[in-house]
Amino acid sequence: MPLGLIMAKIFVDNIEYEVPDGKNLLEVCLSLGFNLTYFCWHPAMHSVGACRQCGVVNFKDENDKRGRLVMACMQAATNGIRISIEDPRAHAFRAGNIEALMLNHPHDCPVCDEGGECHLQDMTLMSGHNYRRNTFKKRTHYNQYLGPFINHEMNRCIQCYRCVRFYNDYAGGKDFAVFAAHDDVYFGRQEEGALENEFSGNLVEVCPTGVFTDKVLRKHYTRKWDLTSAPSVCHQCSLGCNILASERYGGIRRILTRYNGDVNGYFICDRGRFGYEYANSDKRIKQALKKSGNTLQHLSKDSALQEIKDFIFSGKNIIGIGSPRASLESNFMLKELVGENNFYGGIPKQESALISQAISILHQGKVKTPSLKEVESYDAVLILGEDITNTAPMLALAVRQAAKNKPREKAYALKIPHWDDAAVREIVQGEIGPVYLLTTHHTKLDEISTKSQYTTPDDIARAGFSIAQQINHSLPTVDTADDAMQAFVAAVARDLLNAKRPLVISGTSLFSSSVIQAAANIAYALKDSGKDAGLVYAVPEVNSTGMSMMASKDLDDAIARANEGGIDALIITENDLYYRIEKNKADDFLKNCGHVLVLENLQNETTAKADYVLPAGTFAESTGTVVNNEGRAQRFYQVYKPSNDICSSWEWLNEFRNSVSDTYAENFDAVVDEMVKRYPDLQKVKFAAPDANFRKGTQKIPRETARYSGRTAMLANINVSEPKPPVDKDSPLSFTMEGYQGIPPSADIPFFWSPGWNSVQSINRYQTEVGGSLHGGNPGVRLLEPSEENKSGYFDKIPERFTKKEGEWWIIPFYHIYGSDELSVKGPALAERIPSAYISMNEKDLNKNNLREGDKVTISFSGDKINVPVKEENTLPDGVAGLPKGFEGLTGVQFPFWGKITKV
Amino acid sequence: MNPIWAHILTLVLVLLVMVTIAAGLIYVERRMLAVWQDRLGPNRVGPFGLLQVMADMIKIFFKEDWIPKFADKRVFVLAPMIVMISILMTFAVIPFTPLISVVNLNIGLLFFLAMSSLGAYSIVLAGWASNNKYSLLGAIRGSAQMLSYEVFMGLSLMGVVVMAGSFNLHDIVMAQNKVWYFIPQIVGFVVFFIAGIAETHRLPFDIPEAESELVAGYHSEYSGMKFGMFFVGEYLGITLISALIVTLYFGGWRGPHFLPPVIWFLIKMFVFILIFILMRASLPRPRYDQLMSYGWKILLPLSLLNLLITGACVLYFK
């Protein structure tokens, strides 16, 4: 809904304000900076008017002295409305209401993880209620085990219903509900067990008090005020959700959502929230290592720099392997160090080609790729081949919101405002907008799909081309598998054409360029028929897009060159070759490359084979820029200065470049300057965030809160004399609590806090309007915009239909939110949720081979063998089997492939 | 004994005794201040804390002899010496007993006035050489204060000179055989006493080093033994003024015969030293302008009047 176009004049306590029309009073009061209490209203889930906490007095006109009490969240901010927040009756009402809500709230604050950032604490203080007069006993509840992520403490509940509204209505969860009645209501699962929804972690932020708290944080609990935090970008998938990463005592303690009105809004997925634990892993490389015999021995920083300079850089032919999980700057620095011709992207050719194709479609084509937040505004969605719940979870959440758009129009037609959530849902009932899924097997989004169709990757592409043809009849016709598919294609084409803003989502996960091309064709066709179409591609990793924009060659090219011989040394930056390619291939490659230097954050097979290993920072210890699937360049900042030698990869490489060629980049900004000079495509990266010279007045932005405690004691066990705090020359943030205390520029918000608002609800103060952009615009810059004329044109390479092979299976990758990501699986909490490895096939195929679910089978392919149990998945097409990607023991497998499956 | 050797012995003895007394006064002052403030004062080092002086001396000798980089080095070193030398020189003319005095100078009193004028140089030079605004402010105040008070210090002494008919301190003491001069010269005594306080810039007239305003005034930048010289110089100044008061107004060594003359001299001198300390314990510091107007507007007319009346009386009774 376009806001800010029409303005309404409202009177709050007899002072006139101009506010955007079409919002409710609570929203506008919060945006105007008033302290008005609320519980059940949430900026993303809007009003239901249940908690009665935002009572204000509404006056008829300026002569009305009596007025009447209204709930601000249920009242539209219409022109001329007069309200009073400060009226004593409104005050008394709010204080009385919170007293009632608090009747059963336990005396838990000291042992409650929400304490210090608790919305209930803030609201109680704000309302003025301060003493419990009720002398009756408090009701109590049993708690449930809700899995490794969320801790449950039902005693604290104040029945605001936000949790069910988020979990069920917003995120589409099915295993959580409200039970019992009156003051006994209970929010939980029917029986104990892990919360299944991928967004359950948001309950921590949604719950206004401590019913749902972060169980991973609980293991090393730290209060909000004690955390050193920095704005960061989630590294666990390609969407680049904004996060706040927080540290204490040298370890990352938790991840919170960093609101970005263009990307992730108020939420992040559980992989992003709980998948940070690898940064604290025992397997971290904390010092430079040198291979001696079969073991690695520690090396001091200076001797490592000297030895590596002598040993590695004495060679003539040095090649570098970049990484899609390293920042733009680290990849660039490697490229500078080894030279343009010797730099190779860190992914196999197949994957590299897919990503490059996606980039060129988004750049050369004429269809805009929407931001993650914009996805929520489309009214018809087609997903081609991608299991987005598992490959790009937040995209799935956005699609779930988009699915509500079409049915809601009915409510809007009845003049029900969009924020009146209960009324809107009453009108909509269970209706879901056109969402079509064309996938290889049943995926979670089938829950909201109008229709789902399952077929092989090649047939998905063919169906896609066929849909495009149905929209734009000038395209060549493609025949589809059967009548069901034919009907599906027709329905999709019809609904996409009926929509105002149709969206096509696809991605690289099937390793099929035809699917990517088919999605582009559909989007082009929609655009040609005058639709405001959108096209989203999910790519594999956080900086896949960024690295591909920089690397012209890939891992396979490097292997080919190594086979020719003559390579003296190899530098690998944050890349585990054994995760990317088969073991024997990686072994040969490393053997052919002479000396090997690896910059890595966790020990892995590649580091075990290296001559030298340098400790590279994860997102927590390094500063850099990453480019997400949308082509949005976003800056992430070092959270803390580690006490060991860990630092950003580009810092190590910068040191080497200094000793080899005597050019030295003074700081991060100097690296960015060099980079944008070399790559005009990346020009805008410079504006992704303020540079290190940025000051608010004369001050830096503090990473620590004003109430940061323990400065003079936390290191006193080592030395009673406090060390000088570290200086950050790479960013406008400081590592201390001294600095600018107001609202920082949007890209540099290290934590959300404003006076009286200690919880994450203080976000309202950082936004120009509720749910709108942050002050000064949302952070990040888009690097890829569509071209005016369609340079890429329609694709016409339609694949052949999939043909089965007797005795062999076409094995395609299955993705899991917990398990299919390289680093997050190294954390213990997330590891608990990883399913064990399996291979799926349909019942028919199982029976044909006398297999039953659970039987162990051997998959043999191109000289390799894998043993896994078999699992039934009836939606899979015949002759196709699904194997989880990236699981332990299954890394390095090149999907898709033909494999033989035999019973053990 | 060879008179030359006797002279040298007297000289060394006076020097040693005076410096020792001055150093000892550090302890006496701290102890007496404590006594008048219901405290105990230094009592930990040695019996009754007597070795406190030793401890302080050891400390001050072993302190780093530091000269600020921005200071005028030669003048900076010179300044504290001037204060010591000028005051110690004055002791040469004081008759402790009829027999013990370094020189029997017939212009003894003028010599004292000359030396005390030289003392002003040490303050001015110290403040100037320190190259520091607080030091300089202290030096300016100090020089103004000393110049002003010297005028009527000299004038107040003229009453005594007129009565005794001599500048020789020995003769002045001898002239007090009938009555100690503090009785006829009570006004002169009071004016001289006040001027003496100002000359030694002791409390309440410690305006050149008023620590609440000027850090430590002219010696802000001094440390170690150089500071020590200023410090001891101040106590030497107290001793000198007390000795002069005794000599000029309280009959010098005179006293009943059951005690030897030198003891009488020392007893009287110590009484005045204690009064100096008592003033520090009890009186607040005036403002700078108050100090100046008090000197020029009250003390100067008073001392002139005193000289006039004394002269008239002497002429009348002749």
Add this chain to the structure above:
Amino acid sequence: MLSNIRSMWLVFLRMFHKRVTVQYPEKKNYLPPRWRGRIVLTRDPDHSERCVACYLCAAACPVDCISLQATEDEKGRRYPEFFRINFSRCIFCGLCEDACPTYAIQLVPDFEMAEYNRQNLVYEKQDLLIDGQGKYHGYNFYKVAGVAVGVKEKGGGDNEDKPVDIKKLIP
């Protein structure tokens, strides 16, 4: 002038008054039991640590000289993994005691803590934890809090009803 002489006289007379100085190490002043010197960590009546590692003392500390890390036992009871106070920074203001919601931190009359080595002024939990309840006998935070953590049955606190059976049908 006269008033100056009068005040000198009055000051002089102080000579004959009683000294206020106490000859400290030889003679010690009486310290009331509630005199506030350094802190200790006390224990619950059931003898486990009272400290629940809530971090309020650290937040209240004006010189930021308290640092701790919370951890839990197998029943979920919070306690500090380490509790460190740097007494070389402590100003003995007692705000930590005020902030402590469980009476764990209490100030005792001990103030004679001088050390030759400043490092020895860093006190860890084992240096602070005493074997008693201090000034507040019988108080157990978990009896009035909502969490159970092995101290009581769920709903077995001082002011609590038995847990609700959410499956019952009676309204």
